[in-house]
Amino acid sequence: MEPLTQVTAPPREVAPHSDDPLALSLNENPFAPLPAVHTAIVEATAAANRYPEFLPERLRRLIARHIGVLDEQVIVAAGATGVVMQVLHTVTSPGDRIVLATPTFDGYPIFAQMARLAPVVVPLDQQGRQDLTTMAEAAADARVVALCRPHNPTGTVEPAQQVQRFLNRVPSDVVVVIDEAYIEFVHPEYRLDCRALVRRHPNVVVVRTFSKAYGLAGMRTGYGICSPSSARALWAMQLPFGSTRTSLAAVAASYAAEEQLQERIRIITTERAYLRTRLRELGVSSTDSHANFVYLPPAGKPWREAFEGTGLQVRSYRDGGVRITVGGRPSTTAVLAAIGKSVAARA
Numbered sequence: 001m002e003p004l005t006q007v008t009a010p011p012r013e014v015a016p017h018s019d020d021p022l023a024l025s026l027n028e029n030p031f032a033p034l035p036a037v038h039t040a041i042v043e044a045t046a047a048a049n050r051y052p053e054f055l056p057e058r059l060r061r062l063i064a065r066h067i068g069v070l071d072e073q074v075i076v077a078a079g080a081t082g083v084v085m086q087v088l089h090t091v092t093s094p095g096d097r098i099v100l101a102t103p104t105f106d107g108y109p110i111f112a113q114m115a116r117l118a119p120v121v122v123p124l125d126q127q128g129r130q131d132l133t134t135m136a137e138a139a140a141d142a143r144v145v146a147l148c149r150p151h152n153p154t155g156t157v158e159p160a161q162q163v164q165r166f167l168n169r170v171p172s173d174v175v176v177v178i179d180e181a182y183i184e185f186v187h188p189e190y191r192l193d194c195r196a197l198v199r200r201h202p203n204v205v206v207v208r209t210f211s212k213a214y215g216l217a218g219m220r221t222g223y224g225i226c227s228p229s230s231a232r233a234l235w236a237m238q239l240p241f242g243s244t245r246t247s248l249a250a251v252a253a254s255y256a257a258e259e260q261l262q263e264r265i266r267i268i269t270t271e272r273a274y275l276r277t278r279l280r281e282l283g284v285s286s287t288d289s290h291a292n293f294v295y296l297p298p299a300g301k302p303w304r305e306a307f308e309g310t311g312l313q314v315r316s317y318r319d320g321g322v323r324i325t326v327g328g329r330p331s332t333t334a335v336l337a338a339i340g341k342s343v344a345a346r347a
């Protein structure tokens, strides 16, 4: 297998400002933690001299109750990143294949390298959608296939029927990671019924995170939902003392403040719609994003150039496309100014 170049994280300050309208490259939530969540985190640090639970039973229970599944169907880890790595460490051996769309979330090629897997990459189609037919075919010779819904970087959501057809075609001994890192930004009518899904498909692990809609990227908390039999194997790989007291406190306080968080999600999705509309008015097309970012496919000169010298941090792609996190109105205004100027210069 070709060694991949380790992708380096973009430079960030040690203590970044919670409110930086120009930081639009990592799909973070623009809102600082709610006061109640912040207080819960700070209070939890008072017992930082003590270990947390040996295994994160309480956090697991909290999440399971919230989702409506059995405790025995949930695993928790350091972000969706930790969950995916836990899956790979549990079910793969070095040299196994993992099927990925390309481009996809930057983490996946790194995870594949860390688990010494051979990535099989399947290009997105013209609309920025994952090619589920080809991915299912490739899965026949693989150990794991990762499907992001919404996809990163395009934000697109494969229709439920197509996902079902895909799952019916993937061999039952191949593990399917359905990455729902951005699911809370998706309108309920487009969501999958994850409980029914893992009941029907014991080879599926649905992966979620508190990093995005819950605005807790710095807390590193994610979870996986799957059948009890799969969860048993995955739970056996829980890192001892691996989940912090502050994570537990932050999740409990976030669930208690669900309504306020839903309001923040509504603000972000409304801003996404506004940004897409204004881009369209500038003659700039973006993919049908259901997440907290928009993606501009390549159009002539690389979009990267539009942001040079503006201070805006966005994620640009080799083919000239760019992914921009949806922030507050000051972020949107800065993005539209940069793109407007670039469009005018291109005309």
Ligand code: PMP
Binding pocket: 026, 027, 078, 079, 080, 081, 082, 105, 107, 148, 151, 152, 179, 181, 208, 209, 210, 211, 217, 221, 222
């Ligand atoms: N999956 C996808 C699709 C993502 O975009 C991200 C973060 N950008 C992650 C997983 C990882 O999220 P985290 O580890 O912060 O939970």
